[in-house]
Amino acid sequence: MTDKQLYSNIAKLLPKSQIFTDETSRLVKGTDAGLYRLIPRMAIKVDSEEEVIRLLTFCNTKKVPLTFKAAGTSLSGQTISDSILMEIGQGFEFSSITDKGYTATFGCGLTGTAANRMLMRYKRKLGPKPASIDSAKIGGIIGNNSSGMSYGIKYNCYHTIKSMRIIFADGSLLDTGDKESCREFTTSHRELISEIEEIHRHAIQNEKIKDKISQKFRLKNTCGYGVNSLIDFDDPIQIIQHLMIGSEGTLGFVSQATFATVHDAPLKAAAMIYFPNLRDVCEAIIPLRNCAVSAAELMDRNALRAVEDQEGMPPELKSLPAYAAALLIDTSADDEETLQRQMQEIETALSHIKTLLPIKFTTDTHRYNTYWNVRNGLFTSAAAGRPKNTASIIEDIAFEAEVLGEALTDVRNLLVQSGYADAVMWGHLLDGNVHFTVFPDINSQDGVQKYAQFMHMLTDLVVTKHHGSLKAEHGTGRNMAPFVEKEWGTEIYALMKRIKKAFDPNLILNPGVIINDDKEVFIKNLKNIPAANPLIDKCIECGFCEIQCPSKNLTFTPRQRIVAYRYLAESVQTRKSNNKTVRELAKKISYPLDETCATDGLCSLACPVGINTGTLIKELRWQHNSRFSNAIAAWVANHMDSVTAFLRSLMKLPHAIAKIIGYNSMESFTRGLYKVGDGIFPLWTRYVPTGSKKIERNIFPATSAESPMVVYFPSCITRSMGGPAYGYDDHQEDVPSRMVSLLKKANYTVIIPEGKDRLCCGMAFSSKGFKKQAQKKENELNEALLKASRNGQLPIVCDMSPCLLHMRETLDSRLKLYDQVEFIHDFLLERLQFNKLPLSIAVHVTCSSTKMKLEEKMLKVALLCAEKVIVPEGITCCGWAGDRGFFYPELNHSALAPLKHCIGDAKEGYSNSRTCEIGLSVNSGISYKSLVYLVDKSTEPLS
Structure with a gap:
């Protein structure tokens, strides 16, 4: 069947908007965290069981191979295809919690962390806790039988x-929790049931x-299928269910799963123990297996060395001997007495x-988190420090406790002998489960053969010598398929x-994975991995960044970008592009690559190696900017006072x-x-604010000469469009006026920098790639704030969180911002x-606030002002992205699609970015405004 015929058939089964056949979409959607690359013939997003059934029925009838993909954090090449790739859509992000949290049902598209957030109120959680739980989805967690650091086999x-x-x-459906469904399936699939019973007996x-x-x-x-189900169960339905895992x-x-959840004790303690x-x-x-241990995480000397220079690490890391190893032990309990007893028992053992x-x-929260930062930073630091153009591969092995010491010594010796002496080793000690990294150069044949030889020797060591x-x-x-036998x-x-063969007679489901007779598939x-750009060369394509991205359900994610x-860089390097540059090639896919990137930088917080994909996109924008656009940007930068004055008047007209x-x-x-202009005219809604009043004064004195002073920098956004919008009702003043009012109520003398009308932090220019103009405005603001604050003696407050973050990143470190x-x-x-106040409010933590770690402070302030405060779950960046x-x-709209459902009974919304508040209002149906309004409304001067 040709690609055209395939598309024609599938377009009759599913909406065309869910079918992706262009070269770029197939490439980026066909990528997972493993070291393999296959390009699917098409990628298809499914949002319901009905769509999956139609697609599977067609593929099975026509014998067209099909592969499922959830988050794509798989490390062994499980979710790639050169045929049809079926991607799980938002329709599978559902949940149902029953029995006071002891039982929970989740759709396969929900992440593990999202599931645990829902269970938190019941002091329960999922048993499996993979390191990728923030991104990994329920479907992938089940498909890989993920476990992680805390619970081993039991949970x-x-x-x-x-x-x-x-x-x-x-295309048939079985609900193993429904007796009628099980009876019908047993009757309709007698051949499968009989074969499973026969394999069980054997x-x-x-x-x-x-x-x-x-x-x-x-x-x-x-490794291989969960054949323990053949001896653990007699009921063929139970065997089938557990073979799926x-x-x-x-x-x-697996479209959905119901779990027995695990108790999550609130009190926790940790110890970092160092061994020779x-x-x-x-x-x-x-001895630890007889104690109440939540986790026991092994770290070898290379692992500790990888993080010892990072901020906040324990100072003793640098003085450890060459062959030392550490063990991070975690224990938890419901009450202080039990926790103390458990700690004593572990120390005695x-x-x-x-x-x-x-x-x-x-039990100190800061030190506890420091210990876990050591553990969580291992892979990050190791992957970030690997040689250029090398892959980052994490191997994953386990041994019986009795041989673990000898086995790990053998593994370390093998790594050194094979040229991977820089490998970092860590693992879940109670399970004898150890991970280690190797960084092969898979761009060269010598590097590939070296890796292949190492894998054969590792297999002999693990299986033959240490069982x-x-x-x-x-x-x-694909990574371990040749070694399953x-x-x-x-x-x-x-x-x-x-x-x-019993489950998949036509062998259409994820062919080549687990069962594969090609002994060389693991190196095919x-x-x-080209050296494309220093900003992204450390990327390991794990996809951890994707959960944070506002465009993830619209166009590309950071990994896909x-x-x-x-x-594109590889095309240029291999001259496939007729000597065109990356910039020129990027224009063809500008909409998903550039235009719909919010450049908010939240991806860097989730990225194991700290990559900010937004910085890459800003560089592309800088390269794209023409002389004409640069001239316009320069004029705006030079006439900021006129621009803000014009906007103040214009914003009132609509x-x-x-x-x-x-x-x-x-x-x-x-x-x-907006539609007629095709992007020339901005889209106005009722929630776009009116213009602000011109700030006439530079000093607003307090009632007393002894009162403290503060420098207030009203951003160019709030100076021009900081006025009230639809739904403000009792808030008719603009943001700067209300900010000054609040500061004076607290008996501060307020100083506004001289030349305020021409000042701008430069962020708006920087986000569009106008570097020179951004730097000009940064320098002007820096000089004005140093003067106003007396060279940093006075604190400076800004009324836009994105601007404040940019100021912190670019201005003089003496300034207290x-x-x-x-x-x-x-x-x-x-x-x-x-x-x-007797209010139910919603609070949005902007992406810049998240990066500045202001979540707790925002929540604390809001709780002082309102009886009920809702922080909508799963809402990160709003996607407004400046303008x-x-x-x-x-x-x-895509970034805030769940917002209306998540605000509950909130009647008002608050945040700390005027532009973000526009989009939040549009997508929630309630008016969002600056938190300054709420604080001013709920406070009085001290008597």
């Missing part, structure tokens, strides 16, 4: 699953097979083992092949007209104007009388 997916809904290769009647399965699954093991999309599609070497630290396993420093637990697991929790994929033996591998179809940019003809009529007219929320929290709480909400409103 992984296999042991906490209660029921699931499965769609099989032929496994339990052959003592050699039964014993081997039992022995292998005493460890974490995700860890099957990596090769047996069927790897062997010594491994002696702690058996380890008292006979030599340590480099005395064992000492901490361990080749994959403990990262899945088989070596780990399990010919007989059990034959059972796995029978399982695959490797990603090329990087993949696209790398492809509201004046709307009050005559009605807001509905005015919005209809402006929508038409505060966001409006931060200044209220740090300076005004003791200078005002707060009266809690992009005016010209690309679809970005703002």
Whole structure:
């Protein structure tokens, strides 16, 4: 079937907007966190079980291979395809929590962290906790039988699953929690049921097979299928359900799952314990298994060395000997007495083992978080420090406790002998589960062969010498498929092949994964990793960044932008582009790559190596800017006073007209104007503010000469369009006026910088790639603020959080710069009388506030002012992105799609960015305004 015929058939089954056939979309959507690259013939987004059933039925009938993809954080090449890639859409992001949180049902498209947020109120959580839980979706967690650092085998997916809904290769649906569905499936799929029963009998009647399965699954093991289900259950439905776990999309599609949840004790303590070497630290396993330990995380010397120079790390890391190893132990309880007893029991259990420093637990939140920052920073630092053009591969093995010390010593020696001496090793000690990184040069044949030889030697060491697991929790994929038979033996591998054939007779589901007779597949179809741009060259394409991105459901995500940019750079380097530059090629995909990127930088917070994809896009914009656009930007920068004055007058006009003809009529007219102009005219809505009043004075004195002084910088946004908008009702003053009012109420003398009308922080120019103009405005503001603050002696408050963040990044470090929320929290709480109002409000934490870690301060201030404060879950950046909400409103709508549902009974909304507040109002239906209004309304001067 040709690509054209394939598209024609599938377009009859699904909306065309959900089918992606262009080269760039297929490339970026077909990427996962592994080291392999396949380009799908098409990528298809599905939003319901009905769509999955139609697609699977067609593919099975026509024998067209199909691969499922959730978050694509898979490390072993599980979610790539050269046929059809089926991507899980937002329709699978649903949940239902019952039995006081003891039971929870989640759609396969929900992330693990989102699920845990919902369970938090019940003091419950999911059992599995992979390191990728912020991004990994329920479907992927089940498909890989993820476990993670805290719970080992006991609380992984296999042991906490209660029921699931499965769609099989032929399009049939089984709900294992519904007795009628199970009866119907048993009748309609008699052949599958009979084959599963026969495989089950073969496994339990052959003592050699039964014993081997039992022995292998005493460890974490995700290599091959979960054949422990063959000996753990007699009911074929239960066997089918548990075979789905860890099957990596090769047996069927799990649309939703119901879990038994795990208690989440609120009180926690941790100890960082240092041992002379790897062997010594491994002696702690058996005694710790008899203690109440939540986690026991191993870190070798290379791992500790990778983070020792980072800010906030324990000083003792730098003085540890060359072969030292550390163990981070975590314990938790519901009450203080129990927690103290558990800490004492752990210290006693380890008292006979030599340590480099005395064992000492901490319950101090800061120190506790510091210890976990050490652990969580390992992979980040290791991957960021790898040589150029190398891949970052995480291997994942497990051993019995009795041999772990010797096995890890052997692994370390093998790494050194194989040229990977810089490998970082860490792991979940209680499970004997260890991860380590290798950084092969997969762009060269020598590098590939070196890696292949290492993998064969590693397999011999793990399986033959130490009888361990080749994959403990990262899945088989293509990476380990050639070695499954070596780990399990010919007989059990034959059972796995029978399982695959029974579920998927036409072999259409994720072919090549888990079961693969090609012994070289693990070194085929490797990603090329070009040196594309220093800003992104450290990217490992893991996709952790995607959950934060406001454009993730509209166009590209940060990972996809990087993949696209790398492809363009590679095209230039290999002269596929007829000597065109990356900039010229990028114009063809400007809309998904550039125009719909908010450049908010939140991706850098989630990125394991700290990449800010927004910085890359700003550089592209800088390269794209023409002489004409630069001339306009320069004129605006030089005439900021005239521009803001013009905007102050202009912003009042639409509201004046709307009050005559009605807001509905005015919005209809402006929508038409926006469409006709095709992006030339901005889209006006009733929530766009009116103009501000001109600030006539530079000093607003307090009532007393002894009163403190503060410099207030009203941003160019609030000076021009900081007035009230639709729904402000009792708030008729503009933001600068209300800010001055609040500061004076707290008995501050307010100083506004000289030349205020021409001042701008430069952020608006920087985000559009106008570097010179941005720097000009930054320098002007820097000089004015130094003068106004007496060279940094006085605090400076700004009324726009994005501007304040930019100021912190670009201005003189002597300046004491505060966001409006931060200044209220740090300076005004003791200078005002707060009266809690009978209000239910929603609060939005802007992306700049998140980066400045202002969430807690904003919430604290809001709770002093209102009886009920709602922080909508899952809402990060609003996607307004300066002025992009005016010209690309679809970005703002996509980013805030869940907002109206998440604000509950809130009647008012508050934030700390005037432009963000426009988009928040549009998409919530309630009026959002500056938090300054709320604080001013709920406070009185101290008597």
